[in-house]
Amino acid sequence: MTRTNYSKEEIILPAKGWFIILSLIVGLLLNLLPINESLLILRPDFVALVLLFWGTYQPQRVGMSVAFVMGLLMDVVNSSMFGQHALAYSVLIFIVLLLRRRIHVFGLLKQAPQIGLLLLFTQSIMLLTELLKRADFPGWHYFLASFTGMLLWPLISLLLKMSHSSKYDPNAL
């Protein structure tokens, strides 16, 4: 069943390149929303989630180059080291390209733990680069963002899927 869905999407989607760009911009926007300190720890990386979605369902459109460019944009708006997010995102997309056929087999809910692991891996890369720069472990709560990301995955992928099968306003994300 998932297979047929998948092939259907493959045919529908390529026409909507603007939608991919829009969703990435919305992801960036959600990453930029000014929120207070306690919620900041829980905020998942929306750009990584959107990239993950397109990486699994539209690997022809969103590959490592798109991930790299989005990473550079994230580095600038997040005022982190230039290339840090770029590195993490391109490695993430590489792994997704390897695993995407496996991920397709599962339903949205069962995909979530796998996505959570990938997000954890991305965060570890980011942590590693920071530790190389000026070692100071921020505490285990740093990884909480991956878990909220995991919980949000079914919702986000449902929204993104819905929106490219019908006319859906992606701004409502």
Added chain:
Amino acid sequence: METTPQFFRHGPSSLVRLAFFIQLSLVLMVVDTHFKYLYEVRQAITVALYPVQSFAYLPITISNLADDLFIAQNLADENARFKQRHLIDSGKLQQFSALVIENEHLRKLLEATPRNKSKTIMAEIRSVPRDPFNLTIILDKGLQNGVQNGQVIVDNLGVIGQITRTYPWSSEATLINDKDYSVPVQILRNGLRSVASGTGKYKTLELNYMANNVDIQEGDQLVTSGIGGVYPSGLPVALVSKIKRDVSSTFAYIICTTIAGADRNKQVLILSPQFRPESLTDSADIYLEDKESEKNDAH
């Protein structure tokens, strides 16, 4: 970089791509941390992303507007409070202006250099980076509003940080508890000078290299000493929260908690530095010239 759709992408090609991107990002990271070449690139991307950034800020703007429009009751209350506050403050200010004049006279008598008056710019916090490594905040005022690198950020309680990157319409400030950051301070009670360094932890600073028997108590207030010329003197910085005097070590372990906080306020003030860096180098040049002329005279 190739962004055109590619229909068959597997095997070695994606590995090669990965290797390329990893190398590229490593090079970028090294260049960014050790050299200043990427500043313009950063600036260009920030300008390009300015609409997105301001759009993300929209909810706050709207809620501010809604607050202003609909809560008339609060406005009356607030007005009353501000009037009271204004009375108290103006009373204090009268005293202050008398003190300023007195201070000027005394300084003239002592032939000390006059204190420069600092100009201020009001700014709002746009966003806070999403990981705990970056102790920075993004402000909504930039080069266009006269913000410059090195300017000091304060709120109504004390020092928050310093401008470290400027873009046309926004700027980035590093908080004082950043690990690479230090502030020249003075203990308000006895005028003892030291340097407070960031620890990278939330609202925490430490005083390094203070002798074990130093006259410092818990609860002492630290203010900027004005040494170095970056910070105007007398701005509150932190309160001493913990002192451990270990006989076996030469120095006392002193931890302080910052008074101001970027997490509490939306509005901050950007202060112009007392001396501009140029004038500092100028005075250094003059000093060197004097030295040389003295040498020449001796010869």
